[in-house]
Amino acid sequence: MIPGTFEYYRPSDLSEAIKLLTTHGDDARVMAGGHSLIPMMKLRMADIPHLVDLQDIDALRGIEVDGDAVRIGAMVTQHELIADEALFKAAPIIREAALQIADPQVRYVGTVGGNVANGDPGNDMPGLMQCLDAVFSVHGPDGERDIPAREFYEAAYFTAREDDEVLTAVSFKPQSGGYAYEKQKRKIGDYATAASAVLIAKDGATCSSASIAMTNLSDTPIYSQAASDALIGSDLGPDAVSAAVDAALGEIDPAEDGRGPVEFKKHVAGVILRRAIERAVSRA
Amino acid sequence: MNEMSPTKSERAAALKGLGTSRKRVEDSRFTQGKGNYIDDIKMPGMLFGDFVRSPYAHARVKSINAERALEMPGVIAVLTAADLEPLSLHWMPTLAGDKQMVLADGKVLFQGQEVAFVVAEDRYIAADAIELVEVDYEELPVLIDPMKAEEDGAPILREDIADQKTGAHGARRHPNHIFTWEQGEKEATEAVLSGADVVAEETVYYHRTHPCPLETCGCVASMDKVNGKLTLYGTFQAPHVVRTVASLLSGIAEHNIRVISPDIGGGFGNKVGVYPGYVCSIVASIVTGVPVKWVEDRMDNLMATAFARDYWMTGKIAATKEGKITGLWCHTIADHGAFDACADPTKFPAGFMNICTGSYDIPTAYLAVDGIYTNKAPGGVAYRCSFRVTEAAYFIERMIEVLAIKLDMDAGELRKINFIKKDQFPYNSALGWEFDSGDYHTAWDKAMQAVDYDGLRKEQAERVEAFKTGETRKMMGIGLAHFTEIVGAGPMKNCDILGMGMFDSCEIRIHPTGSAIARLGTISQGQGHATTFAQILASEIGISADDITIEEGDTDTAPYGLGTYGSRSTPVAGAATAMAGRKIRAKAQMIAAYLLEVHDNDIEWDVDRFVVKGAEERFKTMKEVAYAAYNQEIPGVEPGLEAVSYYDPPNMTYPFGAYVCVMDIDVDTGEHEIRKFYALDDCGTRINPMIIEGQVHGGLTEALAIAMGQEIAYDDMGTHKTSTLMDFFIPTAWETPHYLTDFTETPSPHHPIGAKGVGESPNVGGVPAFSNAVNDAFRAFGVDHTHTNMPHDHWRIWKTAKDLGMHD
Amino acid sequence: MSKMHIKMTVNGKQVETLAEPRELLIHVLRERLDITGPHIGCETSHCGACTVDMDGKSVKSCTVFAAQANGADVTTIEGLGGPDNLHVLQEMFKEHHGLQCGFCTPGMITRAHRFLQENPDPTEEEVRFGMAGNLCRCTGYQNIVKAIMAAASEMNAAKEAAQ
Incomplete structure (x- = not known):
């Protein structure tokens, strides 16, 4: 697994980096840590003639x-x-x-x-x-x-x-209230089979704010306003949680891969989200 | 004896011989980064070779155009089958009596197959040049499912042998069929099945996987045209066999070939085979006159060299109502991929699959294995097991569980009823093996007691109730396994590879000052041979293990041997070491008698010395004898103190063990947690308990990987889906449990020191223990649910729970 | 291909070499500087056999370009200890049978070194989590964990004795 050739740049300020991108257009890419990009280059799935390393930009x-x-x-x-x-x-x-x-x-x-x-x-x-x-x-x-x-x-x-x-x-903005990041994966180093980020704040026994997002269950991350809305104003009881989970599941569109088929991912997404909500509630 | 002389037990301890947890002598270099692995080898002017590989699983190769690649600065050559054909090296024989393309000859038969070999000044240029080699493919229909291989209209894969009705292992009934191998008594077994109280049936798939040592395969070939000598460094588990094969293939006389296995970064069966990279490197070195290195990358490794398993095993097991097994029937479809390159002894095309009666006294049995070609990579190696023994152990240990369900019996109790009893050894199995020794009941009882088996079953029953009332979503599985391995191939009367008998060897030289060097025909890949073989020898010849150097892997210096795989090093080369040591002692006894001025028969061996019988203050140590052997004229005795032994074992050895895995399973996510794993191993005489324990930990972890997620998977088009370590599961320290190890010690009666070998036992026993735990967790939830296939990754476990209605 | 001057500090020594920007740090170390302790295992940053310490961080050197490493301070297994000054981790790996084929060992020890700098008194669970970027096919990790725990104890005892 050997990457293709490229011209390497290590600008020391942002304007220099932007200038390089402007000059080389599509042929240039910036690189931060490189741990997503370099494996793609080694597999020759990414061909980047001009590589702009951002490490020197304080x-x-x-x-x-x-x-x-x-x-x-x-x-x-x-x-x-x-x-x-x-x-x-x-x-x-x-x-x-x-x-x-x-x-x-x-x-x-x-x-x-x-x-x-x-x-x-x-x-x-x-x-x-x-x-x-x-x-x-x-x-x-x-x-x-x-x-x-x-x-x-x-x-x-x-x-x-x-x-x-x-x-x-x-x-x-700094968060307040309860939180949870729940992730199922096959092993350390793997991407999520399903993952969910949840923030919940309470006013007394009532949910005053909620925010729910999910990872690797669509071709983009999924922020679910509907799921958040299902919790806000509720008592965060089982019905409200189920409503939130159902709402979120309505927005995901997972693809089959080595982690499993679509049906499994949808099911697991619901389980993981429910656990995240429950844990966030317990911390709120 | 004066007060200062060490006691007998102190002298014995000083030897660091058998039974000592001696620290490993290999570790100084490895911990300091000074190992010498294949990719560490550099030679002046060395070139680097790399393959153009097929993107298709089945395609005709219409043309190969290397012009653009050859124009690239730094590219020295591009080899294709057309270049190898004049040398008759475009195909090579496999270990299984088939032949395999070295480079695509007209067509490709699996994705990742070697199509052209690019030789360049370094690996970067080679990688760039590969992109420039233009290959025109015409895609052909693919055959991935071995069950469809003989259907009407199935694509014919091996057109080169399509008309051959007979292969290396007998009749072929279809161009995609390789062999049928039958063992035992078909009619008698069918009669038992038809008259039995109870017959349990199941099809058990042991999925395709890969040994995936952390170091991939590679070699450096160096043809010295001036002296006509070829030196071949490589990741070879059997360097001497490689030398012979290289000589036969290349026509270079065997004495002009030197094969060296340097330090090997794990083998697990991956490094037994002969791969196209080796052949191409040799040819490239001959063509260019300079050394050529080839080292696989990880994708090459997972896609092209040495898969393991891929057995579809359909079984029927008959028993009385009381649970006494009366017969076993097994038919296996063996998916061998595009070429039959299985690494088995020649007469055993399905390895020792006929050990599938396991640890049980089964009077009647029948086994048939059909080998099938598919559009997948060749291999079929013994991945940390003796030849197909893990398939056999998995099969019988699953069938026992299925039978227990059918009989509504406890699976542990069912095993106990059927174990071969201690007094039945040596035991002749229905499928033709003579088990050397065993005490299964003692081992089993010890295991059951250690884990509080009854307590576990009680807890499990409570858990089932808790699940039913909705208090928990986690099921508890208790995975039992009692395995019997068959290792140490082998007696030459029935075991050979390419006609070479499977003996092994040891040659010892005692130096004048009383230290020694011993060389063996085996090669360590992490097992610690340099440590343990010195211990065997120390106990035999009374020289401290610290004063004995062990060398392996250089065919110019080591005696011929068949190598290290199938847990054969201790049973065979270990025996050779003891026998050579005894030859040393026999000569030393004559010298000592002369020095002590008594008759040979008047002295006896005492740990590290010969003493005059009845007068132990009169003695000569081995060290003193060694000095005399080189420096004193001994009448009637040649100077020097050396010995060599070639050992042909009279039988295999049969290590066994009792394993228990306790696992919690989340039915909603399919995740698992291993709460406890207890492993009792009986490997006969224990040479180095520390190393044995380490081998058990490692083998169990490979078993964990295989059972719980590791697989080589293809899609319907034959595209490889698990070619990097993102998708090919290797557990980290985090996913790996803490293991409890234990042992009993039942020596092998025919091995000089009673040792049986241990490296592969934990994989053989571990896989069924993990898998049985998963299956056992669901036992209470489906009358008809008897088995789910591995790998038990999250979604497959989840699917089982779903199918059983546990999500409703 | 045009090469660039790469200057690094490797195991305390200033080194300078010519390399293409795309060359991977592991290849620069192994092929250009003859530092063959770190190994190549998976090439996709999963196995950790190539782990080196770079500017105080454990890094998988198969996923770092030579150009990125220009100016870096790199320590490999060879820099942790040698025959005359063995690192306590090297001793403990040997003492507790924390290795078999040895191929993962340089990366494993180099990673453990950095881990113990950051967490000098870890629990077994923390060791397993902190070492999860390094794969071993031989040992099942049990004795690696044991060796690292033992090294932590030794290092802490030495520190206490010095105080």
Whole structure:
């Protein structure tokens, strides 16, 4: 498994990176940790004549947690997400999810930006970011724009990011209430058979807010407004949970693969989502 | 004796001989990154070879155009079948008496088949050049399901032998049929079945999988044209056989070929076969005059070299109402892929599948195996088991469980009723084997007690009730297995490979200062031969294991042997080592007697020395004898102290064991958790308990992988679906349970030190234990539900629960 | 193909080599620098046989381009300890039979080294989770876990003694 040849660039600032993308158009790709891209290149399923390595761009690093805003630079690794105590206080679901991604070595290198930007439906961060109602900042030749995570994904590997834009950060509000990231997989290192991110807040015994997203059950992550709505205002009892699960299942469209046939995935999606909701409720 | 002399037991301990958990001598280099594996070997001017492989499972190759590849700087040659044909090397014989294309000759028969061999200055250039070789294929209909191989209109795969009515193993009834192998008594068994109180029937599929050692296969071929010598380094589990085959194929005289197996990063059967990469590397080195390296990548490995299993086994087992088994019938469809390249002793086209009567006293039995060609990779190797023994053990251990359901009996009790009794050994099985020794009841009772079997069954019954009342969604399975292996091939009277008898060998040289080197015909792939063979020898010749070097794998220096697979190293080469050691001792005794000025018969062996009978203060240590052997004139005795032994075992050895797996199963997700795994092994005399335990842990983990998810899967078009470690399941430390190990010790009566071999037992016994646990978890939920096939991955377990109405 | 100058610190030594940007770090180490301790097992970043320590992180060197590693500080098994200064993990793997064929061992020990830096007193469960990026086909992990737990104890005892 030997990758094809490419020209390599390691710009030290963002504008230089964007300039490279503008110059080379379709022939250029940015690379963060590379652990999605490099295997594809080694299998010769991705041919990238101009490879732009973002590792030297300091502006893409760092986790900022301040009061009512969290900002995570695109080059922050899963390992850094897990280790960051301030982030854990602001959004504990991120550590819970990140620990279920790949394996230790991959988490040292794999980044938030890479995970959310490449549009692989198997990645965990996109669904998580939709659950958190995060906003992705992208920089292009015309400057910066923000794209809500819930509007970012169009199809497998197709996103709202233009080819000459770089995803620079994800931002969201600190969470409150209960949370759970539930993931079924065949083994460590595998993508999800089904995964679900759930945030639930309560006002007394009533659900005051809820957010539900699912991973690897369609060609994009699935944020289910209907499932969230089924919980909001409810007592979070069995009927409400079932209504939420049913609503979410109505929105997924899993494909058969080595993890199992569609029927199985749909069933497991329901089980995993129900468990996630119940666990989030127990923590709310 | 003065007070300072060590006691007899201290002297024995100092030898680090049999029974010692001696630390491994191999580990210093491995822990420091100084192992020497095939891809570590570099030679001046060395080129790298890599294959253009077929994207199709069945296609005609209309043309191959390598022009663009050859124009690429750094590309030295592109070999095709047309280039190999003048040398008669475009096809090669297989170990199973068939032949296999080295490079596609007119057509391809499986996805990933070798089509052309690109030789370049390095692996990057080779990979680029592969992309430029243009192959024009015409797709043909594929045959994936072996059950459809003989249907009207089935595509004919092997046009080269389509007209041959007889193959290497007798009559062929269809061009896609390879052989029928029959054992036992057909009519008698059918008579037993028709008159039986109870007959249980099941079709048990042991799915296709792959040994997948962490190191792939590879070689470096170096033709020294000046001296006419070929040196071939490679990942060979049988280097001497490779030398002979290389000589026969290439026409190079055998003394001009030197085969070296360096450190091998795991074999598990994958490295027994002879692969096109070896042949092409040799040819390329002959053509270019410089060394050529070929090392598979992981996809090549999983797609093209050495699958294992793929047996569809239909069984009928007859018993009395009380549970005494009266007969066993088995018919197997064996999917051999595109070429019959199974690595079995020549006379055993289905290996030792006829060990399928297991640990039970079954008076009448019949086995028939039909080998079938399909558009899949060739192989059929013994993946961490003796030849087809894990298939056999899985079959009988599943049939026992199915029979228990039919009889409404406890499966443990059913086993006990039918075990061969201790006093029946040596036991002649209905399918023709003589089991050397065993004490199954003792082992079984120990196991049942260790796991509190009755308590487990009580807990399981409570769990079933809890499920019915909705208190739990997790079922509990108790997986029992009692296996009997057959290893140590083999007696030359019935075991050979390509005509070469399956003996093994050891050659010992004692150095003047009393240390030694021993060389064997085997080759370690992680088993720790350098450690354990020294221990065998230490106990035989009274020289500390620390003072004995063990060498294997260089055909120029080691004595001829048939290699390491099928747990044969200890039973065969281990025996040769003991026998050679005894020859050393016999000569040493003459020398010692001379030195002590007594008659040979007046001295006796005492741990590490010869003592004068009745006067133990008068002695000569082996070390002293060694010095004298080289430095003193001993009348009537040649100088030196060396011996060689070629050992033809009188029988196989029959290790056995009792395993229990306790598993919880989530019926909603199909996930499982192994709560307990207890493994009792009886491998006869235990040479190094630490190493035995390590072998058991490893074999169980391979069994876990196979039972719970690992498979080589193809779609209907013959496209390989599990060609990377994303999809080919190998458990991490996280998915692997903690194992409890135990043992009994029933020596082999015919082996010089009573050892039987252990490396493969845990895989043979582990697979049925895991699978039985899964099946057992569902036993209470379906009267007609008797069996689900492996691998028991999440969705298949989920499907079973669904089919049994457990989601309703 | 145009090559680039790659400068790295490998096992404490400054090294410089010419390599194509696409060359994988594992190949640069093994083929250009003759550091053959780390091995190639799966090539898709699942098995961890190629694990090296890069800038204080355990990294699968089959999934890092030479160009990315330019400027990095890399430690391989060869840099952890040798005949005269064995690392305690190397000793404990031997002591507790934490290896068989040895092919996964360099990656395994290199990963364990970093793991114990971050979690010096782990539970067995934490060891299993922290080592889950490294596959072994021979040992069933049980003795690897044992060896790492033992190394942690030894290292902690040594630390206490030094204080």
